[in-house]
Amino acid sequence: MPNRPADIFLRFLQLAEAVRGLPSLPALDPLEERILMLVARAGQDQQRLSVRDMMAKHELGAPATVHTRLKSMREKGWIMLADTEDGRRKQVELTQAALQHFDKLSQCMVKAAKAVS
Incomplete structure (x- = not known):
């Protein structure tokens, strides 16, 4: 039976789960993962x-929750806050460990792509 494109994705999920189990950084909850992806993008x-800016994103929930x-x-x-030209504003950036x-x-x-193809 030929490999389906979904097989690559499913294999990736399996491998990614193993990476998440490594003791590099503490786990994130689902909202933190969404925030991480927004910061990365x-x-x-x-x-x-x-x-x-992050606190103003309504799709993430209440500003206090985001904060x-x-x-x-x-x-x-996972993230760090960098200074900007305005000392009251902090830039959200990924840490080296997150990268x-x-x-x-x-x-x-x-x-995953190599294993399935």
């Missing part, structure tokens, strides 16, 4: 994303 697009999650993610080592996590996920993607 903004960084990839070279867009500035401040704490205030709490950002604080948690910072303590877990390494994405590198590992990328390797999982490549491995």
